Amino acid sequence: MSENLPATTAPEPGADTPQVRRTGTVRRVLRNPLGALSALILALLVLAVLLAPLLAPQAPGASTLSEAFAQPSAAHPLGMDSAGRDILSRILYGGRGTLGGAVLALAIALVLGVPSGLYAGYYGGRFDAAAGWIVNLVMALPAMVVLLASRAILGPRVWVLMVVLGVLVAPSFFRLVRGIVADIRGELYVDAAKVSGLGDTRIVARHVLIVVRGPVIIQVSLVAGIAIALQAGLEFLGIGSTSSATWGAMLNEGFQNIQRAPRLMLWPGLALGLTNAALVLLAGAIRDALDDRAGAARKRSRPRKVRGRPAGIEPATRTASLADATGRSPLLSVRDVVVAYAQADGTDKHVVHGVDLDVHPGEIVGLVGESGSGKSQTAFAVLGTLPEGGRIARGSITVDGREIVGLPEREHRTLRGRTLAYVPQEPMSNLDPAFTVGSQLAEPLRHHLGLSRAEAAARALELLRMVEIPNPEQVLRRYPHEISGGMAQRVLIAGAMSCEPDILIADEPTTALDVRVQAEVLDLLRRLRTERGLGVLLVTHNLGVVADLCDRVAVMNAGRIVETGDAADVLDAPQDPYTRTLLSAVLDDAPARPAWQPHPSTARTATA
Numbered sequence: 104m105s106e107n108l109p110a111t112t113a114p115e116p117g118a119d120t121p122q123v124r125r126t127g128t129v130r131r132v133l134r135n136p137l138g139a140l141s142a143l144i145l146a147l148l149v150l151a152v153l154l155a156p157l158l159a160p161q162a163p164g165a166s167t168l169s170e171a172f173a174q175p176s177a178a179h180p181l182g183m184d185s186a187g188r189d190i191l192s193r194i195l196y197g198g199r200g201t202l203g204g205a206v207l208a209l210a211i212a213l214v215l216g217v218p219s220g221l222y223a224g225y226y227g228g229r230f231d232a233a234a235g236w237i238v239n240l241v242m243a244l245p246a247m248v249v250l251l252a253s254r255a256i257l258g259p260r261v262w263v264l265m266v267v268l269g270v271l272v273a274p275s276f277f278r279l280v281r282g283i284v285a286d287i288r289g290e291l292y293v294d295a296a297k298v299s300g301l302g303d304t305r306i307v308a309r310h311v312l313i314v315v316r317g318p319v320i321i322q323v324s325l326v327a328g329i330a331i332a333l334q335a336g337l338e339f340l341g342i343g344s345t346s347s348a349t350w351g352a353m354l355n356e357g358f359q360n361i362q363r364a365p366r367l368m369l370w371p372g373l374a375l376g377l378t379n380a381a382l383v384l385l386a387g388a389i390r391d392a393l394d395d396r397a398g399a400a401r402k403r404s405r406p407r408k409v410r411g412r413p414a415g416i417e418p419a420t421r422t423a424s425l426a427d428a429t430g431r432s433p434l435l436s437v438r439d440v441v442v443a444y445a446q447a448d449g450t451d452k453h454v455v456h457g458v459d460l461d462v463h464p465g466e467i468v469g470l471v472g473e474s475g476s477g478k479s480q481t482a483f484a485v486l487g488t489l490p491e492g493g494r495i496a497r498g499s500i501t502v503d504g505r506e507i508v509g510l511p512e513r514e515h516r517t518l519r520g521r522t523l524a525y526v527p528q529e530p531m532s533n534l535d536p537a538f539t540v541g542s543q544l545a546e547p548l549r550h551h552l553g554l555s556r557a558e559a560a561a562r563a564l565e566l567l568r569m570v571e572i573p574n575p576e577q578v579l580r581r582y583p584h585e586i587s588g589g590m591a592q593r594v595l596i597a598g599a600m601s602c603e604p605d606i607l608i609a610d611e612p613t614t615a616l617d618v619r620v621q622a623e624v625l626d627l628l629r630r631l632r633t634e635r636g637l638g639v640l641l642v643t644h645n646l647g648v649v650a651d652l653c654d655r656v657a658v659m660n661a662g663r664i665v666e667t668g669d670a671a672d673v674l675d676a677p678q679d680p681y682t683r684t685l686l687s688a689v690l691d692d693a694p695a696r697p698a699w700q701p702h703p704s705t706a707r708t709a710t711a
């Protein structure tokens with residue numbers, strides 16, 4: 104059974120994977136000529152507006168009636184308006200109202216839309232339903248009518264209208280963020296972060312916000328343009344405040360004097376046009392930069408699948424729990440555990456039926472069975488990470504003698520980070536493509552062990568050496584897409600070992616790897632078990648892996664353990680009919696296929 108797993112330990116080829124350096128988003132935006140130009144225009148505009156008191160020739164309201172409609176001169180480079188006020192000063196000061204109003208509307212929209220979108224997307228449930236309902240309601244309101252009504256009730260102050268506008272555009276941020284977060288909530292690297300004992304706030308801050316921030320920045324650019332245009336439009340129509348100098352109010356004034364001095368419309372129009380064009384171009388450049396960055400990295404990640412129940416053999420009765428042959432007390436002890444999912448009709452669906460299982464220090468216990476037999480559900484029950492709707496309906500699980508069923512989530516998290524560790528099935532999907540290997544290894548070290556940045560980096564290097572990764576210094580700086588699958592699995596094992604756990608739960612740790620790399624990873628687990636006295640629960644459907652690695656084995660079928668015992672005994676002389684069927688499915692004693700013969704008609708044609 105183990106002959107398909109050659110015991111080779113040659114270093115893997117991933118060590119020579121060419122390194123693709125990723126540059127930051129800001130640098131990418133600035134390398135794009137349109138991005139650089141639009142950023143420069145916006146920066147100059149904002150700077151000029153902020154420095155208005157230094158740059159403006161006079162106060163925006165200062166008026167010399169005798170100079171009304173005066174042409175540009177050295178003292179007044181853009182000329183004077185209909186009331187003899189300096190146009191340049193009004194443009195500079197007016198930008199404060201226009202840009203400041205847009206910033207206010209954006210701030211309100213971001214504060215209302217982003218956190219609620221994060222919460223609704225991440226947790227779903229009633230909050231999501233209620234927030235969705237409110238958002239639909241707000242989006243159904245005609246914005247212009249609401250703004251006009253607000254102006255009538257609350258007065259013409261631009262700030263008030265911008266607050267109302269902020270509330271009206273907040274749903275666009277909510278929908279954007281909620282959609283993205285709901286999508287990545289099922290990503291395996293988010294699950295992996297949970298299993299490594301990180302809290303929700305930390306996961307959102309590190310793994311979720313980074314995905315959301317790009318689209319939100321693009322949306323900010325677009326909404327800022329809309330806010331500026333709307334505000335200018337209201338003031339142009341004479342609905343906004345006429346007392347303060349804003350670009351919209353200047354447009355209004357210019358329009359009233361369009362016959363006499365059309366240039367009065369030119370300057371505010373130019374300021375508005377430039378600002379909006381720069382915002383739109385910048386949004387495009389940011390989107391391109393983020394698309395480039397995300398391209399290779401994100402497409403591997405897939406949400407976790409929910410497996411269906413297989414057409415299996417009828418369950419046999421449970422023969423025995425994994426008895427302790429040596430008398431040592433088990434590190435992990437599972438007794439009579441039932442995992443249930445609540446159904447829509449109010450009944451419970453049991454997917455694990457009274458499982459008993461023990462793992463002792465320095466022991467590798469295989470949990471085998473065909474797909475859908477309940478192996479992963481048992482592992483998730485131990486880790487306290489059953490999918491939504493699942494619960495332990497009965498039974499006891501002790502870790503080092505301590506009961507963990509019913510433990511508060513906070514304590515379970517600490518346990519997962521420090522005592523129980525998990526190695527998942529798909530190494531690539533369980534690494535966050537946005538962070539380097541070093542950063543991902545250092546995160547739990549800093550969180551659980553309180554190490555400083557430098558200490559965590561040094562320990563991460565040590566861990567990579569421990570799992571025998573060639574050129575560990577280089578690998579620390581690489582992103583997941585720059586390393587091979589086998590190397591990614593070693594990185595995950597290193598991460599699982601980072602807080603020196605007592606028990607490792609490995610869920611099909613070699614399934615996604617080629618045969619040679621599988622053997623190397625199994626060797627690594629064997630070495631860690633021997634050197635560190637680690638107890639390993641190895642979830643697998645591969646009896647070859649069991650024969651190669653496990654001390655004991657528990658065979659699962661339809662949510663029940665049907666046979667347990669010493670791995671060699673169970674594989675050599677299976678007692679349960681289901682185990683025999685499982686073994687016969689992999690035995691290589693089927694008659695050899697007859698040699699290929701040409702079809703008689705083909706043969707005739709060939710000889711004709």
Ligand SMILES: Nc1ncnc2c1ncn2[C@@H]1O[C@H](COP(=O)(O)OP(=O)(O)OP(=O)(O)O)[C@@H](O)[C@H]1O
Pocket residue numbers: 409410411412413444452454472473474475476477478479480481490491492493644
């Ligand atoms: N979220 C869920 N809700 C209801 N039933 C579920 C859920 N997840 C899994 N199940 C059911 O639990 C049973 C056991 O699934 P489990 O994932 O533990 O199987 P497995 O032995 O690990 O299979 P595989 O080798 O494919 O991972 C299956 O019948 C499956 O349909």
